[in-house]
């Protein structure tokens with residue numbers, strides 16, 4: 001098990017940097033989720049930790065020791081990719097044993113270890129099969145057993161569940177989390193799925209264009225997004241972001257004047273999560289443009305004088321219809337105000 005440090009890491013391909021000045025420390029045994037839009041540098045970061053890519057500059061430390069020049073096979077890192085990359089002509093047992101091939105002879109001890117790993121991920125009965133004779137979920141378990149057989153210092157999971165169906169993903173989430181806890185292995189999980197990140201990880205690190213935009217608990221990112229980027233990226237349905245102008249103790253959004261909890265001047269962005277808006281007797285006038293039942297909630301898109309607002313209401317069935325005239329009230333203490341010039345969140349809110 002290891003404490004991991006990425007110190008001021010940059011990775012450039014020619015002129016173009018995939019990762020820029022990245023600083024990240026991961027505690028021994030911690031599970032960190034790396035979240036971010038496509039192309040933001042998540043996989044590149046994992047590849048550098050695995051030793052497959054060399055950083056252009058900066059240091060990678062495992063337990064305080066610099067490993068930049070250490071060969072991938074000597075880093076003792078286990079990796080699971082989205083495509084399980086099992087060897088089709090090998091049995092499950094041979095696949096799991098594969099990382100031990102540099103150890104020379106694979107004997108009884110190694111075979112026993114492979115069986116233990118297979119049992120751990122509940123595929124003990126499938127050791128003699130070939131990958132083509134397994135379901136996607138079973139193949140994923142083989143990939144996990146293979147990643148764990150060397151008792152890695154660091155486990156890297158790059159979208160490991162995205163090829164699985166929804167039910168299996170839920171099961172595997174819980175199982176991987178449990179396994180990670182039991183083994184106490186320091187783990188980085190790359191995922192596109194915010195729910196996966198927030199349910200599995202001790203900490204969520206959100207990247208944008210090669211740098212870390214915010215790192216924190218699920219609540220930090222959801223309730224206290226540091227920037228407009230995080231506000232727009234985290235949460236589904238997306239936060240409503242309305243351009244407004246602050247002057248003194250109020251913001252003006254369209255014709256609407258609203259008091260705020262402090263003093264601010266300049267262009268701002270008002271952030272209102274759909275669940276913190278509700279239909280009321282008094283409020284912003286609008287017309288329901290569309291309705292989307294989302295299981296236990298209904299998402300309404302409402303055309304208002306301020307633009308299109310998303311309103312999320314609890315309950316499985318819509319109680320309003322498209323075209324209806326409504327008024328929308330804001331839970332003001334849940335509102336966020338961002339400074340448009342820098343895209344950063346201010347500590348101010350709409351005043352009650």
Ligand SMILES: Nc1ncnc2c1ncn2[C@@H]1O[C@H](COP(=O)(O)OP(=O)(O)OP(=O)(O)O)[C@@H](O)[C@H]1O
Pocket residue numbers: 013017018036037038039040041042043044045
């Ligand atoms: N081998 C490479 N050569 C040149 N550019 C690369 C290479 N690998 C990645 N890149 C570039 O680096 C950037 C980051 O890529 P990376 O694969 O790390 O993104 P990602 O966050 O994993 O995205 P995704 O969510 O789509 O997997 C991209 O712009 C990509 O085109």
Ligand SMILES: [Mg+2]
Pocket residue numbers: 042043044
């Ligand atoms: Mg990737």
